[in-house]
Amino acid sequence: MLLQNPTKQAAVTTADKVFEQLQHAIVEGEMAAGSKISEPELAKRYEISRSTLREALNRLEKCHLIERKANIGSRVVDCTIEGLLELYITREALEGMACRQAALNMTDEEIGHMQSMLAQHAGDKALQDGVAYYQEEGDVDFHYKVILGSHNQQLINLICGQLYHLVRMYRCQFGMHSPRATRAFTEHSNIIQAISDRDGELAELLMRRHIAASRKNIENKIALQKAAQHSEEI
Amino acid sequence: MLLQNPTKQAAVTTADKVFEQLQHAIVEGEMAAGSKISEPELAKRYEISRSTLREALNRLEKCHLIERKANIGSRVVDCTIEGLLELYITREALEGMACRQAALNMTDEEIGHMQSMLAQHAGDKALQDGVAYYQEEGDVDFHYKVILGSHNQQLINLICGQLYHLVRMYRCQFGMHSPRATRAFTEHSNIIQAISDRDGELAELLMRRHIAASRKNIENKIALQKAAQHSEEI
DNA sequence: AAAAGATTAATTGTCGACAATAATACTTAA
Protein backbone atom coordinates (compact mmCIF):
# COMPACT_ATOMS: atom_id res chain seq x y z
CA MET A 1 0.00 0.00 0.00
CA LEU A 2 2.01 2.92 -1.29
CA LEU A 3 -0.43 5.73 -0.72
CA GLN A 4 0.11 7.56 2.52
CA ASN A 5 -2.41 9.20 4.79
CA PRO A 6 -3.16 12.50 3.04
CA THR A 7 -3.92 14.36 6.26
CA LYS A 8 -0.65 13.84 8.07
CA GLN A 9 2.11 16.42 8.16
CA ALA A 10 5.82 15.79 7.79
CA ALA A 11 7.40 14.12 10.79
CA VAL A 12 9.70 16.65 12.41
CA THR A 13 10.34 15.32 15.87
CA THR A 14 12.02 11.99 16.61
CA ALA A 15 8.88 10.80 18.38
CA ASP A 16 7.06 11.37 15.09
CA LYS A 17 9.56 9.27 13.17
CA VAL A 18 9.44 6.44 15.69
CA PHE A 19 5.66 6.64 15.62
CA GLU A 20 5.68 6.13 11.86
CA GLN A 21 8.08 3.21 12.10
CA LEU A 22 6.01 1.56 14.82
CA GLN A 23 2.82 2.25 12.92
CA HIS A 24 4.28 0.53 9.88
CA ALA A 25 5.54 -2.36 11.98
CA ILE A 26 2.13 -2.90 13.56
CA VAL A 27 0.11 -2.52 10.36
CA GLU A 28 2.38 -4.88 8.44
CA GLY A 29 2.29 -7.40 11.25
CA GLU A 30 5.99 -7.24 12.18
CA MET A 31 4.77 -6.61 15.70
CA ALA A 32 2.31 -9.40 16.39
CA ALA A 33 -1.30 -8.39 17.00
CA GLY A 34 -2.21 -8.72 20.65
CA SER A 35 1.41 -8.88 21.81
CA LYS A 36 2.63 -6.97 24.85
CA ILE A 37 4.85 -3.96 24.34
CA SER A 38 7.89 -3.59 26.56
CA GLU A 39 8.85 0.05 26.88
CA PRO A 40 12.48 -0.55 27.94
CA GLU A 41 13.00 -3.06 25.15
CA LEU A 42 11.47 -0.90 22.40
CA ALA A 43 13.29 2.18 23.62
CA LYS A 44 16.56 0.28 23.41
CA ARG A 45 15.78 -1.12 19.96
CA TYR A 46 15.03 2.32 18.51
CA GLU A 47 17.84 3.93 20.53
CA ILE A 48 15.63 6.55 22.16
CA SER A 49 14.64 7.34 25.71
CA ARG A 50 11.46 5.97 27.23
CA SER A 51 9.98 9.48 27.26
CA THR A 52 10.00 9.88 23.51
CA LEU A 53 8.92 6.28 23.07
CA ARG A 54 5.91 6.96 25.28
CA GLU A 55 5.16 10.00 23.17
CA ALA A 56 5.10 7.75 20.11
CA LEU A 57 2.97 5.19 21.94
CA ASN A 58 0.45 7.90 22.74
CA ARG A 59 0.06 8.58 19.05
CA LEU A 60 -0.37 4.91 18.30
CA GLU A 61 -3.07 4.82 20.94
CA LYS A 62 -4.71 7.82 19.31
CA CYS A 63 -5.30 5.85 16.11
CA HIS A 64 -6.32 2.73 18.06
CA LEU A 65 -3.33 0.62 17.04
CA ILE A 66 -2.38 -0.10 20.65
CA GLU A 67 -4.27 -0.19 23.94
CA ARG A 68 -2.90 1.01 27.25
CA LYS A 69 -3.84 0.11 30.77
CA ALA A 70 -2.63 2.11 33.73
CA ASN A 71 0.30 0.55 35.57
CA ILE A 72 0.13 -2.50 33.34
CA GLY A 73 1.29 -1.42 29.92
CA SER A 74 0.50 -1.42 26.24
CA ARG A 75 -0.58 -4.17 23.87
CA VAL A 76 -0.90 -4.19 20.12
CA VAL A 77 -4.60 -4.36 19.31
CA ASP A 78 -6.11 -7.74 18.59
CA CYS A 79 -7.50 -8.38 15.13
CA THR A 80 -10.72 -10.28 15.62
CA ILE A 81 -13.41 -10.99 13.08
CA GLU A 82 -15.90 -9.15 15.26
CA GLY A 83 -13.60 -6.14 15.29
CA LEU A 84 -13.30 -6.25 11.52
CA LEU A 85 -17.06 -6.31 11.04
CA GLU A 86 -17.50 -3.51 13.57
CA LEU A 87 -14.96 -1.49 11.61
CA TYR A 88 -16.88 -1.94 8.38
CA ILE A 89 -20.12 -0.90 10.04
CA THR A 90 -18.44 2.25 11.33
CA ARG A 91 -16.96 2.92 7.91
CA GLU A 92 -20.37 2.48 6.35
CA ALA A 93 -21.78 5.17 8.61
CA LEU A 94 -18.92 7.66 8.33
CA GLU A 95 -17.97 7.24 4.69
CA GLY A 96 -21.60 7.15 3.68
CA MET A 97 -22.10 10.55 5.28
CA ALA A 98 -18.78 11.80 3.89
CA CYS A 99 -19.98 10.82 0.43
CA ARG A 100 -23.24 12.70 0.92
CA GLN A 101 -21.31 15.77 2.01
CA ALA A 102 -18.93 15.35 -0.91
CA ALA A 103 -21.88 15.51 -3.29
CA LEU A 104 -22.88 18.78 -1.63
CA ASN A 105 -19.48 20.37 -1.07
CA MET A 106 -16.95 19.19 -3.66
CA THR A 107 -15.85 21.77 -6.18
CA ASP A 108 -16.37 21.09 -9.86
CA GLU A 109 -12.60 20.94 -10.16
CA GLU A 110 -12.32 18.23 -7.53
CA ILE A 111 -15.04 16.23 -9.24
CA GLY A 112 -13.16 16.58 -12.52
CA HIS A 113 -10.00 15.20 -10.90
CA MET A 114 -11.88 12.21 -9.57
CA GLN A 115 -13.41 11.45 -12.93
CA SER A 116 -10.06 11.56 -14.69
CA MET A 117 -8.56 9.38 -11.96
CA LEU A 118 -11.28 6.82 -12.54
CA ALA A 119 -10.65 6.93 -16.29
CA GLN A 120 -6.98 6.24 -15.65
CA HIS A 121 -7.86 3.30 -13.42
CA ALA A 122 -10.04 1.99 -16.20
CA GLY A 123 -6.95 1.98 -18.41
CA ASP A 124 -4.88 0.22 -15.78
CA LYS A 125 -7.61 -2.30 -15.32
CA ALA A 126 -7.83 -3.02 -19.02
CA LEU A 127 -4.07 -3.38 -19.12
CA GLN A 128 -3.67 -5.64 -16.11
CA ASP A 129 -7.02 -7.33 -16.02
CA GLY A 130 -7.55 -9.38 -12.90
CA VAL A 131 -4.55 -8.01 -11.05
CA ALA A 132 -6.07 -6.64 -7.88
CA TYR A 133 -3.10 -4.59 -6.74
CA TYR A 134 -3.64 -1.48 -8.81
CA GLN A 135 -7.31 -1.65 -8.17
CA GLU A 136 -6.69 -1.82 -4.45
CA GLU A 137 -4.44 1.22 -4.66
CA GLY A 138 -7.14 2.87 -6.70
CA ASP A 139 -9.72 1.86 -4.14
CA VAL A 140 -7.89 3.55 -1.30
CA ASP A 141 -7.20 6.54 -3.50
CA PHE A 142 -10.85 6.80 -4.47
CA HIS A 143 -12.10 6.60 -0.91
CA TYR A 144 -9.60 9.20 0.28
CA LYS A 145 -10.70 11.61 -2.43
CA VAL A 146 -14.34 11.23 -1.49
CA ILE A 147 -13.61 11.72 2.21
CA LEU A 148 -11.52 14.83 1.59
CA GLY A 149 -14.23 16.02 -0.77
CA SER A 150 -16.69 16.16 2.12
CA HIS A 151 -14.85 19.30 3.27
CA ASN A 152 -15.86 18.26 6.77
CA GLN A 153 -12.78 18.37 8.99
CA GLN A 154 -14.43 16.32 11.70
CA LEU A 155 -15.19 13.47 9.30
CA ILE A 156 -11.79 13.73 7.63
CA ASN A 157 -9.93 13.52 10.92
CA LEU A 158 -11.96 10.60 12.19
CA ILE A 159 -11.74 8.51 9.04
CA CYS A 160 -8.28 9.32 7.68
CA GLY A 161 -6.58 10.06 10.98
CA GLN A 162 -7.86 7.11 12.96
CA LEU A 163 -10.05 4.59 11.23
CA TYR A 164 -7.93 3.95 8.15
CA HIS A 165 -4.88 2.88 10.14
CA LEU A 166 -6.98 0.09 11.55
CA VAL A 167 -8.41 -0.68 8.12
CA ARG A 168 -4.93 -1.09 6.67
CA MET A 169 -3.90 -3.24 9.61
CA TYR A 170 -6.84 -5.57 9.15
CA ARG A 171 -6.18 -5.77 5.41
CA CYS A 172 -2.59 -6.82 6.01
CA GLN A 173 -3.31 -9.20 8.88
CA PHE A 174 -6.13 -10.99 7.11
CA GLY A 175 -4.45 -10.84 3.69
CA MET A 176 -7.41 -9.16 2.08
CA HIS A 177 -6.61 -8.36 -1.55
CA SER A 178 -10.09 -7.51 -2.65
CA PRO A 179 -11.33 -9.96 -5.31
CA ARG A 180 -14.12 -7.56 -6.12
CA ALA A 181 -11.97 -5.46 -8.45
CA THR A 182 -14.19 -5.12 -11.51
CA ARG A 183 -17.37 -4.90 -9.49
CA ALA A 184 -15.84 -2.26 -7.25
CA PHE A 185 -14.86 -0.27 -10.32
CA THR A 186 -18.46 -0.12 -11.50
CA GLU A 187 -19.62 0.89 -8.05
CA HIS A 188 -17.04 3.67 -7.96
CA SER A 189 -18.28 4.96 -11.29
CA ASN A 190 -21.84 5.12 -10.08
CA ILE A 191 -20.83 6.93 -6.90
CA ILE A 192 -18.90 9.55 -8.85
CA GLN A 193 -21.88 9.97 -11.12
CA ALA A 194 -24.14 10.63 -8.14
CA ILE A 195 -21.63 13.12 -6.75
CA SER A 196 -21.36 15.01 -10.02
CA ASP A 197 -25.16 15.04 -10.16
CA ARG A 198 -25.03 16.65 -6.69
CA ASP A 199 -27.37 13.91 -5.51
CA GLY A 200 -26.29 13.58 -1.89
CA GLU A 201 -28.91 11.06 -0.92
CA LEU A 202 -28.04 8.67 -3.73
CA ALA A 203 -24.30 9.19 -3.21
CA GLU A 204 -24.61 8.17 0.44
CA LEU A 205 -26.79 5.20 -0.41
CA LEU A 206 -24.36 3.91 -3.04
CA MET A 207 -21.31 4.38 -0.83
CA ARG A 208 -23.01 2.53 1.99
CA ARG A 209 -23.93 -0.33 -0.31
CA HIS A 210 -20.38 -0.35 -1.66
CA ILE A 211 -18.92 -0.79 1.82
CA ALA A 212 -21.68 -3.12 2.97
CA ALA A 213 -20.95 -5.33 -0.04
CA SER A 214 -17.32 -5.64 1.09
CA ARG A 215 -18.48 -6.51 4.57
CA LYS A 216 -20.88 -9.16 3.33
CA ASN A 217 -18.14 -10.50 1.11
CA ILE A 218 -16.02 -11.00 4.21
CA GLU A 219 -18.89 -12.50 6.17
CA ASN A 220 -19.39 -15.04 3.40
CA LYS A 221 -15.72 -15.96 3.41
CA ILE A 222 -15.80 -16.44 7.15
CA ALA A 223 -18.88 -18.60 6.86
CA LEU A 224 -17.18 -20.75 4.19
CA GLN A 225 -14.06 -21.11 6.31
CA LYS A 226 -16.12 -22.20 9.26
CA ALA A 227 -17.99 -24.70 7.12
CA ALA A 228 -14.70 -26.11 5.82
CA GLN A 229 -13.30 -26.37 9.34
CA HIS A 230 -16.44 -28.12 10.44
CA SER A 231 -16.25 -30.69 7.65
CA GLU A 232 -12.60 -31.34 8.55
CA GLU A 233 -13.55 -32.10 12.11
CA ILE A 234 -15.99 -34.70 10.86
CA MET B 1 -24.55 17.97 33.15
CA LEU B 2 -24.27 15.40 35.91
CA LEU B 3 -24.02 12.23 33.89
CA GLN B 4 -20.47 11.08 33.34
CA ASN B 5 -18.99 9.30 30.38
CA PRO B 6 -20.15 5.70 30.88
CA THR B 7 -17.11 4.19 29.15
CA LYS B 8 -14.36 5.65 31.27
CA GLN B 9 -12.64 3.80 34.07
CA ALA B 10 -11.69 5.18 37.46
CA ALA B 11 -8.74 7.56 37.37
CA VAL B 12 -5.86 5.87 39.10
CA THR B 13 -2.80 7.79 38.03
CA THR B 14 -2.20 11.46 38.74
CA ALA B 15 -2.09 12.16 35.00
CA ASP B 16 -5.63 10.75 34.86
CA LYS B 17 -6.83 13.06 37.61
CA VAL B 18 -5.24 16.12 36.04
CA PHE B 19 -6.74 15.09 32.71
CA GLU B 20 -10.20 15.03 34.24
CA GLN B 21 -9.70 18.42 35.87
CA LEU B 22 -8.43 19.95 32.64
CA GLN B 23 -11.22 18.31 30.68
CA HIS B 24 -13.76 19.85 33.03
CA ALA B 25 -12.04 23.22 32.85
CA ILE B 26 -12.05 23.20 29.06
CA VAL B 27 -15.60 21.94 28.65
CA GLU B 28 -16.97 24.44 31.16
CA GLY B 29 -15.05 27.26 29.55
CA GLU B 30 -12.76 28.04 32.49
CA MET B 31 -9.95 27.69 30.01
CA ALA B 32 -10.89 29.92 27.11
CA ALA B 33 -11.50 28.25 23.78
CA GLY B 34 -8.66 28.90 21.37
CA SER B 35 -6.26 30.01 24.10
CA LYS B 36 -2.65 28.88 24.19
CA ILE B 37 -1.57 26.37 26.81
CA SER B 38 1.67 27.00 28.65
CA GLU B 39 3.13 23.74 29.89
CA PRO B 40 5.34 25.28 32.60
CA GLU B 41 2.48 27.41 33.89
CA LEU B 42 -0.08 24.60 33.98
CA ALA B 43 2.40 22.20 35.55
CA LYS B 44 3.06 24.73 38.30
CA ARG B 45 -0.64 25.41 38.84
CA TYR B 46 -1.48 21.72 39.28
CA GLU B 47 1.77 21.07 41.16
CA ILE B 48 2.96 18.31 38.87
CA SER B 49 5.92 17.83 36.61
CA ARG B 50 5.77 18.66 32.93
CA SER B 51 6.01 14.97 32.07
CA THR B 52 2.74 14.05 33.73
CA LEU B 53 1.13 17.21 32.44
CA ARG B 54 2.09 16.22 28.91
CA GLU B 55 0.59 12.81 29.56
CA ALA B 56 -2.66 14.54 30.49
CA LEU B 57 -2.42 16.80 27.43
CA ASN B 58 -2.08 13.73 25.23
CA ARG B 59 -5.38 12.47 26.54
CA LEU B 60 -7.03 15.82 25.93
CA GLU B 61 -5.73 15.69 22.39
CA LYS B 62 -7.16 12.20 22.04
CA CYS B 63 -10.68 13.52 22.59
CA HIS B 64 -10.03 16.56 20.40
CA LEU B 65 -10.26 19.12 23.20
CA ILE B 66 -6.82 20.54 22.45
CA GLU B 67 -4.62 20.69 19.35
CA ARG B 68 -0.87 20.31 19.35
CA LYS B 69 1.72 21.46 16.88
CA ALA B 70 5.29 20.21 16.99
CA ASN B 71 7.71 22.63 18.61
CA ILE B 72 4.98 25.22 18.96
CA GLY B 73 2.61 23.96 21.62
CA SER B 74 -1.00 23.25 22.47
CA ARG B 75 -4.13 25.33 22.12
CA VAL B 76 -7.63 24.75 23.41
CA VAL B 77 -9.82 23.98 20.42
CA ASP B 78 -11.79 26.79 18.90
CA CYS B 79 -15.57 26.62 19.00
CA THR B 80 -16.80 27.81 15.64
CA ILE B 81 -20.26 27.55 14.19
CA GLU B 82 -18.87 25.54 11.29
CA GLY B 83 -17.28 23.14 13.76
CA LEU B 84 -20.56 22.77 15.60
CA LEU B 85 -22.46 21.94 12.43
CA GLU B 86 -19.73 19.50 11.37
CA LEU B 87 -20.06 17.83 14.75
CA TYR B 88 -23.80 17.39 14.32
CA ILE B 89 -23.32 15.89 10.87
CA THR B 90 -20.83 13.42 12.28
CA ARG B 91 -23.19 12.60 15.13
CA GLU B 92 -25.99 12.05 12.67
CA ALA B 93 -23.90 9.47 10.84
CA LEU B 94 -22.51 7.67 13.89
CA GLU B 95 -25.50 7.75 16.19
CA GLY B 96 -27.82 6.89 13.35
CA MET B 97 -25.83 3.73 12.72
CA ALA B 98 -25.53 3.07 16.46
CA CYS B 99 -29.30 3.25 16.70
CA ARG B 100 -29.70 0.78 13.83
CA GLN B 101 -27.29 -1.59 15.55
CA ALA B 102 -29.09 -1.08 18.86
CA ALA B 103 -32.32 -2.23 17.23
CA LEU B 104 -30.50 -5.38 16.11
CA ASN B 105 -28.35 -6.07 19.16
CA MET B 106 -29.96 -4.73 22.34
CA THR B 107 -31.23 -7.32 24.77
CA ASP B 108 -34.88 -7.31 25.75
CA GLU B 109 -33.74 -6.37 29.24
CA GLU B 110 -31.86 -3.32 27.98
CA ILE B 111 -34.87 -2.23 25.98
CA GLY B 112 -37.01 -2.61 29.08
CA HIS B 113 -34.65 -0.35 31.03
CA MET B 114 -34.85 2.31 28.35
CA GLN B 115 -38.62 2.20 28.28
CA SER B 116 -38.89 2.60 32.05
CA MET B 117 -36.35 5.43 31.91
CA LEU B 118 -38.47 7.21 29.35
CA ALA B 119 -41.58 6.71 31.50
CA GLN B 120 -39.76 8.29 34.43
CA HIS B 121 -38.76 11.24 32.28
CA ALA B 122 -42.39 11.61 31.28
CA GLY B 123 -43.20 12.01 34.97
CA ASP B 124 -40.45 14.58 35.46
CA LYS B 125 -41.64 16.43 32.44
CA ALA B 126 -45.22 16.54 33.63
CA LEU B 127 -43.95 17.76 37.01
CA GLN B 128 -41.63 20.46 35.74
CA ASP B 129 -43.17 21.34 32.44
CA GLY B 130 -41.02 23.64 30.38
CA VAL B 131 -37.93 23.27 32.53
CA ALA B 132 -35.35 22.03 30.09
CA TYR B 133 -32.73 20.87 32.59
CA TYR B 134 -34.13 17.44 33.41
CA GLN B 135 -34.95 16.88 29.82
CA GLU B 136 -31.41 17.70 28.83
CA GLU B 137 -30.09 15.24 31.37
CA GLY B 138 -32.57 12.78 30.02
CA ASP B 139 -31.46 13.52 26.50
CA VAL B 140 -27.82 12.70 27.21
CA ASP B 141 -28.88 9.66 29.18
CA PHE B 142 -31.09 8.47 26.35
CA HIS B 143 -28.42 8.88 23.72
CA TYR B 144 -25.82 7.09 25.83
CA LYS B 145 -28.13 4.14 26.34
CA VAL B 146 -28.77 3.82 22.61
CA ILE B 147 -25.07 4.04 21.79
CA LEU B 148 -24.13 1.43 24.37
CA GLY B 149 -27.02 -0.68 23.10
CA SER B 150 -25.35 -0.94 19.72
CA HIS B 151 -22.91 -3.39 21.32
CA ASN B 152 -20.39 -2.10 18.79
CA GLN B 153 -17.20 -1.22 20.65
CA GLN B 154 -15.87 0.78 17.74
CA LEU B 155 -18.92 3.01 17.64
CA ILE B 156 -19.06 3.28 21.43
CA ASN B 157 -15.43 4.37 21.68
CA LEU B 158 -15.73 6.92 18.91
CA ILE B 159 -18.94 8.53 20.14
CA CYS B 160 -18.65 8.33 23.92
CA GLY B 161 -14.87 8.43 24.17
CA GLN B 162 -14.23 11.28 21.79
CA LEU B 163 -17.20 13.00 20.18
CA TYR B 164 -19.25 13.62 23.28
CA HIS B 165 -16.55 15.61 25.04
CA LEU B 166 -16.71 18.06 22.17
CA VAL B 167 -20.49 17.99 22.21
CA ARG B 168 -20.54 18.93 25.88
CA MET B 169 -17.99 21.66 25.27
CA TYR B 170 -20.05 23.21 22.50
CA ARG B 171 -23.18 22.99 24.62
CA CYS B 172 -21.50 24.90 27.44
CA GLN B 173 -19.74 27.44 25.25
CA PHE B 174 -22.81 28.30 23.21
CA GLY B 175 -25.18 28.03 26.16
CA MET B 176 -27.41 25.53 24.45
CA HIS B 177 -30.21 24.45 26.78
CA SER B 178 -32.38 22.71 24.26
CA PRO B 179 -35.76 24.40 23.91
CA ARG B 180 -37.04 21.34 22.09
CA ALA B 181 -37.90 19.48 25.28
CA THR B 182 -41.39 18.19 24.59
CA ARG B 183 -40.72 17.57 20.94
CA ALA B 184 -37.51 15.69 21.75
CA PHE B 185 -39.46 13.54 24.19
CA THR B 186 -41.85 12.44 21.47
CA GLU B 187 -38.96 11.69 19.14
CA HIS B 188 -37.27 9.61 21.84
CA SER B 189 -40.46 7.62 22.30
CA ASN B 190 -40.69 6.83 18.61
CA ILE B 191 -37.06 5.76 18.47
CA ILE B 192 -37.48 3.40 21.38
CA GLN B 193 -40.58 2.00 19.73
CA ALA B 194 -38.62 1.28 16.55
CA ILE B 195 -35.86 -0.37 18.57
CA SER B 196 -38.26 -2.58 20.46
CA ASP B 197 -39.84 -3.48 17.12
CA ARG B 198 -36.33 -4.50 16.02
CA ASP B 199 -36.77 -2.22 13.02
CA GLY B 200 -33.17 -1.15 12.41
CA GLU B 201 -33.88 0.85 9.30
CA LEU B 202 -36.59 2.95 10.91
CA ALA B 203 -34.58 3.34 14.10
CA GLU B 204 -31.64 4.78 12.17
CA LEU B 205 -33.90 7.05 10.14
CA LEU B 206 -35.61 8.45 13.24
CA MET B 207 -32.36 8.99 15.11
CA ARG B 208 -30.87 10.80 12.14
CA ARG B 209 -33.92 13.02 11.87
CA HIS B 210 -33.79 13.64 15.61
CA ILE B 211 -30.21 14.89 15.40
CA ALA B 212 -30.74 16.69 12.11
CA ALA B 213 -33.66 18.55 13.73
CA SER B 214 -31.33 19.80 16.45
CA ARG B 215 -28.84 20.90 13.84
CA LYS B 216 -31.45 22.75 11.84
CA ASN B 217 -32.71 24.33 15.04
CA ILE B 218 -29.22 25.71 15.57
CA GLU B 219 -28.90 26.84 11.97
CA ASN B 220 -32.13 28.77 12.33
CA LYS B 221 -30.93 30.45 15.50
CA ILE B 222 -27.70 31.46 13.79
CA ALA B 223 -29.63 32.86 10.86
CA LEU B 224 -31.84 34.88 13.20
CA GLN B 225 -28.82 36.24 15.08
CA LYS B 226 -27.20 37.27 11.84
CA ALA B 227 -30.41 38.97 10.71
CA ALA B 228 -30.62 40.86 14.02
CA GLN B 229 -26.98 41.93 13.75
CA HIS B 230 -27.59 43.09 10.24
CA SER B 231 -30.57 45.23 11.21
CA GLU B 232 -28.51 46.78 14.03
CA GLU B 233 -25.86 47.82 11.59
CA ILE B 234 -28.46 49.66 9.55
C1' DA C 1 10.97 55.91 11.53
C1' DA C 2 10.38 51.36 9.72
C1' DA C 3 12.22 47.02 8.39
C1' DA C 4 15.60 43.54 8.45
C1' DG C 5 18.86 41.08 11.02
C1' DA C 6 21.23 39.49 15.27
C1' DT C 7 20.86 38.42 20.10
C1' DT C 8 18.51 37.06 24.06
C1' DA C 9 14.72 34.80 26.48
C1' DA C 10 11.22 31.39 26.76
C1' DT C 11 9.03 27.14 25.34
C1' DT C 12 9.02 22.54 23.70
C1' DG C 13 11.46 18.04 22.99
C1' DT C 14 14.50 14.64 24.94
C1' DC C 15 17.10 12.40 28.43
C1' DG C 16 18.42 9.55 32.58
C1' DA C 17 17.17 8.56 37.42
C1' DC C 18 14.05 7.58 41.18
C1' DA C 19 9.40 6.14 43.14
C1' DA C 20 5.29 3.42 42.93
C1' DT C 21 2.95 -0.38 41.21
C1' DA C 22 2.53 -5.03 39.20
C1' DA C 23 4.59 -9.57 38.01
C1' DT C 24 7.63 -13.23 39.37
C1' DA C 25 10.15 -16.35 42.36
C1' DC C 26 10.71 -18.18 46.60
C1' DT C 27 9.48 -19.79 51.20
C1' DT C 28 6.50 -21.68 54.48
C1' DA C 29 2.46 -23.90 56.21
C1' DA C 30 -1.42 -27.06 55.76
Added chain:
DNA sequence: TTAAGTATTATTGTCGACAATTAATCTTTT
Protein backbone atom coordinates in the same frame (compact mmCIF):
# COMPACT_ATOMS: atom_id res chain seq x y z
C1' DT D 1 2.16 -31.56 47.10
C1' DT D 2 -0.40 -27.69 46.89
C1' DA D 3 -1.65 -23.25 48.38
C1' DA D 4 -1.00 -19.10 50.45
C1' DG D 5 2.00 -15.53 51.82
C1' DT D 6 6.40 -13.09 51.41
C1' DA D 7 10.41 -11.36 49.16
C1' DT D 8 12.44 -10.14 44.92
C1' DT D 9 12.56 -8.52 40.37
C1' DA D 10 10.87 -5.96 36.59
C1' DT D 11 7.79 -2.52 34.57
C1' DT D 12 5.35 1.64 34.59
C1' DG D 13 4.66 6.43 36.41
C1' DT D 14 6.81 10.66 37.83
C1' DC D 15 10.44 13.90 38.38
C1' DG D 16 14.05 17.51 37.39
C1' DA D 17 17.65 18.93 34.11
C1' DC D 18 19.58 19.72 29.55
C1' DA D 19 19.24 20.31 24.35
C1' DA D 20 16.81 22.08 20.37
C1' DT D 21 13.59 25.00 18.52
C1' DT D 22 10.65 29.00 18.52
C1' DA D 23 9.27 33.61 20.14
C1' DA D 24 10.66 38.14 21.73
C1' DT D 25 13.87 41.94 22.24
C1' DC D 26 17.31 44.78 20.77
C1' DT D 27 20.43 46.61 17.35
C1' DT D 28 21.50 48.21 12.97
C1' DT D 29 20.66 49.99 8.46
C1' DT D 30 18.12 52.27 4.72
